[in-house]
Amino acid sequence: MIKSFMFKHRLRAVQLGASLAIGGACLWMILAQLAPGFWDDVSVELRGLHPMSFVMAAVCTCVSFLALGRYDATAHRHFRTGISSRQANISGTAAIALAQTLGLGVLTGAVARWRMLPGISMGMALRLSGFICLSFMAALLVVTALACLVLPAPSFTFWPALAVILALPLAVAAAFFYPTVTVGRLRMKVPSLAALCSILFWTAIDTMAAATALYLLIPGDAIAFTTLLPLFLMALGAALLTGTPGGVGPFELVLFGFAPEVASVQLLSGIIAFRAIYYAAPALIAMVAMMRPLTKSDLSAPVPLLKLNDASRAEVGIIRQNGGYLLQSAETDCAVWPTGQTLCALFDPLTRPNNDFIKTVQNEARLKNLIPVLYKCSANTALLARSAAWFVSHIADExxxxxxxxxxxxxxxxxxxxxxxxxxxxxxxxxxxxxxxxxxxxxxxxxxxxxxxxxxxxxxxxxxxxxxxxxxxxxxxxxxxxxxxxxxxxxxxxxxxxxxxxxxxxxxxxxxxxxxxxxxxxxxxxxxxxxxxxxxxxxxxxxxxxxxxxxxxxxxxxxxxxxxxxxxxxxxxxxxxxxxxxxxxxxxxxxxxxxxxxxxxxxxxxxxxxxxxxxxxxxxxxxx
Missing domain, CATH: 3.40.630.30 (Gcn5-related N-acetyltransferase (GNAT))
Structure with missing residues (x-):
């Protein structure tokens, strides 16, 4: 046990040392090319920025971090932690603000989440951090590939970007047909397509807002936004892969290396201002937030299998073996069965169907990153669904x-x-x-x-x-x-x-x-x-x-x-x-x-x- 503990700490020390070394090497390569008096010029450019540029960049930063918090809400729904979306958003925003500034995102993010949410274990915090990191990197890869194909980007990015887009349908099909993956003794649940779409959407919002914040802080018209966006996405990916604190080094190296026509003084001035607003300020706010952890607030758990014998449809007994459960609320009771992508409301409600039945099923599906479907319901329930503008199809005869x-x-x-x-x-x-x-x-x-x-x-x-x-x-x-x-x-x-x-x-x-x-x-x-x-x-x-x-x-x-x-x-x-x-x-x-x-x-x-x-x-x- 002691040996395992010491090994983990040594491994983390090695990772931190490697990240610092990579960041230092990248900075050395950049600084070696700077002319004398460079920093004086940077100071002049920063003082010359219009105050409204800082205000608009701060607004874009807020938009970006609002999107960042949504990753945690999706992750908590995936792992069924019972943490409310509000608390997941708050803890996730604080964790990501610290992780992106301090480096070693999975570990620092897990510690922040564990501190902010006392109701979860450190193991669950690590799983949440790992899930968010991997899913974000996958979504960032897709967003970057799309940007490189649509916008002006370095020529070498075309074929890798095209390969990513062509492989996307195969990845979606794999996630659909294999909702669980077994690796040795480890059995993992693959995120649903609804979860993946949510992460992809919020990744696009997050990165667009962050790139806009950087663009607003680069003095003058040094670079077009359409040129900056694919470079920013590539630089962000390099920073995350190396795990350096704040992405310092790899981020700058990619931007300087692939935007040679931009004046280095203006570009570095924008990056410095961007780091102050997008990295330093959110990290300070997150540190203050961590001083007062959130109180535990669990969502209501699925109701045990009770009173099935009194159901109007005896076939609801099928939930005894397929992982289904009774969804009971003040409005309606029904049997639901979660599959890889679907929350399937089986047959008719156990109580008299009403207008709240459809909303109840939709809300439950959203809480589990699934799509809502009514399956094998009668004509009365089908009419209720049609009145809610749902698409209805006749599939069977009983x-x-x-x-x-x-x-x-x-x-x-x-x-x-x-x-x-x-x-x-x-x-x-x-x-x-x-x-x-x-x-x-x-x-x-x-x-x-x-x-x-x-x-x-x-x-x-x-x-x-x-x-x-x-x-x-x-x-x-x-x-x-x-x-x-x-x-x-x-x-x-x-x-x-x-x-x-x-x-x-x-x-x-x-x-x-x-x-x-x-x-x-x-x-x-x-x-x-x-x-x-x-x-x-x-x-x-x-x-x-x-x-x-x-x-x-x-x-x-x-x-x-x-x-x-x-x-x-x-x-x-x-x-x-x-x-x-x-x-x-x-x-x-x-x-x-x-x-x-x-x-x-x-x-x-x-x-x-x-x-x-x-x-x-x-x-x-x-x-x-």
Whole structure:
């Protein structure tokens, strides 16, 4: 332990020594080229600056630091620290003001954040500093590349800048498809696209304001702003990479080296004034602010999973295994599921939907750097979303029936009766589980996955004892051998089909018998509504091309077979919708839900995911 502590301190000492040496070498190279009397000329230029130049530069500095504080708000949301945006902005602004002046930004910034926010540990402060430093450098690289391509810049920057811009879509795709990255034993959550866009936006505002402050402090018309901006961004990147205190040395060297037509006296005069206003003054203010740390102010944590059995939609029980939770407020209660990019509000609100429901979901999504999406909601909730100017799409049809008085003697149930007789003749016996035969069920589950491919997750259930313990489970035996089973989310208002499993050699009609037995049991318990879950939405008949494409999607996802199977029970088909603030956000949200279903992270407190009855999961927009 002592050796590790001493090693870390020696490493930091080496880093500080290297930064100071780099800064000193850069300054020596600059000073060696200065003519005698240079500093007298600089003094004259500084005294000649108009006072309004200092005032406007100070205003630009304030704008820049307001943007800087937003980095911390984004980082705190990413790490779910529970720190309010206001406190994150204040502590982040102070930390960055000190870090950019003292050098060794990650370490000094972490100490400042730890001091300002007593509610976080030093480890979390280091993670926040590292996140902000790396994400800012990545955003600065993109902003610099854009500036070098659009504005006058040194010719050698063209190809590197073009390479950065061309690689940007690949980086975005990687962040989308791999929201978590595992390096050895370390598992890291990649910032969401919303977080990355926020950081990129505030980086552009921050650097534009800082460059404007420098431009206003350079005497006369020594350099055009369009020429200065790409050079400033390059100099800022060099200063941050070397970690020298205040970026002294590398910053000046880049500006002097690539702006040779500018009078060195005027340029250095502007840099000195810029350092006084942009570095020294904010650092002094930050030191004063650190004398009085902020008080701890946590945001309300997600509400535990309570009262799910009383929900109007039994399918909200899916949040027991996918990391979802109940979002409860004074206005509304609903089940939400955070994915890599999306905060997915599942189904309808648990309470009566109102106009505050959409705002509640949007606010929660913002607090987690995610985009808000309503998924598989009813027409009433979809109308509420449309009244809020959200884009709504018909994505699925849910099979619903009334268990009480369910009678299959009528003519439309001819096929179902034939299936039930076939299973009965084959010796299939249906039982409702009182004790789960987990070992046999696991064998059936494994056989299903071997026949149907990799298991899915997300809004599909999982095969797990803790999860199934909350459900109604029905078993199909042939002799003493378990050959199939089905599970239902259960509540006081509804049962909903969740997990369907069978061996490849089960007799015809086995799954029909399982579902029919569950319907009868639900009717005996006076359950008013039973859902056989959803299938893809029917193709839009207005376009022949759309019909063909939608039919292809349905065939590939198995939707046609599911609809035919469920139709044997003569359900009422109820339209389900997805909604988001606009069409583009909905497309991203549905794509992210699809990714989370087909490439699930490890479920919470479960053994393994399964291949669900609803194996299409997200209907294509083409099927709307």
């Amino acid at each position: 099979a619903v029936l009334k268990p009480v008085g369910f009678d299959i003697t009528a003519a439309p149930f001819r096929t179902l009766r034939r299936k039930l007789r076939a299973a009965q003749k084959s010796g299939v016996i249906i039982k409702q589980a009182t004790t789960l035969p987990l070992a046999q069920m696991a064998q059936v589950d494994a056989a299903w996955q071997q026949a149907n491919g990799r298991a899915r997750g997300g809004t599909m259930g999982v095969f797990c004892a803790d999860y199934l313990a909350h459900q109604q489970v029905f078993l199909a035996y042939r002799g003493n051998t378990l050959i199939a089973f089905a599970s239902f989310h259960s509540g006081t208002h509804e049962w909903c089909l969740d997990l369907m499993r069978q061996r490849s050699d089960v007799p015809d009609g086995t799954m029909h018998s399982l579902i029919h037995h569950a319907i009868v049991c639900a009717g005996q318990r006076a359950i008013p509504r039973l859902s056989l879950a959803a299938t893809p939405a029917c193709p839009d008949p207005s376009s022949a091309v759309m019909v063909k494409l939608a039919q292809y999607v349905v065939r590939q996802s198995g939707g046609a077979g599911l609809r035919q199977f469920k139709s044997n029970f003569r359900p009422r088909w109820q339209s389900l919708y997805a909604a988001a603030p606009n069409r583009a956000v909905l497309a991203v949200g549905l794509a992210d839900i699809t990714r989370a279903v087909h490439r699930p992270d490890a479920p919470l407190a479960v053994a393994q995911p399964h291949h669900h009855d609803e194996n299409y999961e997200v209907a294509s927009r083409l099927a709307s």
